[in-house]
Structure formats: C-alpha cells, structure tokens
Amino acid sequence: MDWHSTVFELIDMRSFSNLWFWIALAVMWSSTSHWVLGVPFDMVQRARRAGGQTEIDLEDLVRINTNRLLYIGRVSGSWILALACFVLAGLAVVGFGYGIEFAQAVFLLMFPMSLVGLMSLSTAAKIQAEEASGELLRKRLTRHRIWVQMIGMVSIFVTSLWGMYQNFQSSPLG
Template structure:
C-alpha cells in the first residue's frame, strides 16, 4: 500500500463526511452571529446595560463599520454583485450538475452567507438613515443578529440534510 492511499484511507477527503467541514460550518455561523456589522455582540449588550462611554463606543464603532461597508457597496457594489453571482453560479454548476462534493460544500457555506451580507447592507443603510443611536441602534443590531441566526439555523439544517443524503447515497452504492 502506498503513502497516498494510506493517507486518503485515514483522512476522508470528501467534504460532508469530514469532521473539519462541520467544524468550519460551526465556526462560520458562530462568528457571523457574534460579529454583528463588525461589532462583537457582547459590546451591544454592555452598551445597553451600562450606557455612557460603552454606548458611545458602540455608536462610534457601528458608524465606522457601516460607513466603510456602504462606501465599498457604493463604489464597487455592481462589480462585487457580478463576481459573487459568477462565483456562486460556478459553484452550483460544479457541485450540483457535475457532482463535485467540495463545490457543493462551499456553495452551502457561501450562498447563505451572501444573504447575511445583503442583510448587513440593508441594516447599514437603515442605521445610516437614522437608526444609529440609542435604543433604535440596539433594536436594529438585535434584529440583525436574530435574522442572521435564523439564516444560520436554516443553512445548517439544509447542509446537514444534504450531507446525510450524500453520505448515505455514496455508502449505499
């Protein structure tokens, strides 16, 4: 038995039966729900609880991040949309038409994160148009986090179903 076949026997290189894929999936969604518009959510809770300097720091950090995000969207949004669409279309074709499991796994990670990105842009626009202070900001950030968690739960559920289907169909054949 040669070295390569031994390694590929020990480490399953298929995506959905690989423990590392599931770890990455958990870390991606955990990070996405913790970092709301680039701000750690514990900072939102602390600002709401303590007020004062903590609230001012939160408002400043959200203002900086939303201004940066909206600048990028306004300057290069069309190009980013075109490249993102091409990337997702390529992954979908490679994964679901040509049956490449790695492309399926990356698509099932990237597609829902695109939804979170669009949600972030919408939240940034609302914050910039008047919800950037006080209770309105806290409410917007909580809503953004809750919607991100909902997208994450749905994504993990769909990915788990597809992964189980892939693992069962490959092992049955």
C-alpha cells in the same frame, strides 16, 4: 501501498463526511452571529446595561463599520455582486449539475453568507439613513443578529440534510 493512498484512506477527503467541514460550518455561523456589522454583540449588551461611555463606543464603532460597508458597496458593489453571482452560479452548476461534492459544500457555505452580506448592507443603510443611536441602534443590531441566526439555523439544517443524503449515497449500502 504508497503514502498518499494511506493518508486518503485514513482521512476521508469527501466534504460532508469530513469533520473539519462541520467544524468550519459551526465556527463560521458562530462568528457571524457574534459579530453584528463588525461589532461584537456583547458590546451591544454592555451598552444596553451600562450606557455612558460604552454606549458612545458602540455608536462610534457602528458608525465606522457602516460607513466602511456602504463605501465598499458604492465603490465596488456592482463588481462584487457580479463576481459573487458568477462564483455562486459556477459552484451550483459544478456541484449540483456535475455532482462534485466539494463544490456543493462550498456553495452551501457561501450562498447563505452572501444573503447575510446583502442583509448587512441593508441594515447599514437603514442605520445611516435614520442616524440611529441609543435604543434604536441597539434594536437594529439585535434584529439583524436574530435574522442572521435564523439564516444560520436554516443553512445548517439544509446543509446537514444534504450532507446526510450524500453520505448515504456514497455508503456501501446506498
């Protein structure tokens, strides 16, 4: 038996039965729900409790990040949208049409994150249009975080169901 077959036998290279895929999924959603529009959520909570300079820092950081997001959206948003749609459609066809498990796993990671990206653009536009600050800004960021967490919970649930289904299909008893 050669070295490659030993490694592939020892480490299951299928996506849904690989521990690293599930760790990556958990870390991705944990990070996404912690960093709201590029701002760590503990900073939002500190600004709510302390106010003062912490509030000013929060508003400055949100202003910088929303301006950055909206600039990218204006300058290259249509190209990014076209590329994302192409990649997601390709992954969906290859993964679910042709049954390639790796493409299914990448699609189940990327599709919900694309929704979060669109939602981030929308929230950034609202914050900028309202010139939100203080309590209104914290409310927008908190609401955005709650929606991100809800998308994450649904995503993890759907991914785990699909992963269990794939694992049952590939088991010797399936």
